[in-house]
Amino acid sequence: MSDKKLKELHAVLAEKLLKKVKDPDATASELNVARQFLRDNNIDCVPVEGSPLQNLVDELPFDIPTKPEITH
Secondary structure, X not given: OOHHHHHHHHHXXXXXXXXXXXXXXXOHHHHHHHHHHHHXXXXXXXXXXXXXXXXXXXXXXXXXXXXXXXXX
């Protein structure tokens, strides 16, 4: 497969996944496919104050430690 075709395939897949993620009826399975697509392409982010990602972190039902706990 040519490089041009692979780029096109990648772009089309990204567009389809974006459409699914924006759909309020997206299933957990569809969201997981989008998550894996991002991970496979080394896409990540850091939550910053006021961002949607930080808002999601704030809603988690558990505390996320900022420093590893040391136990003896």
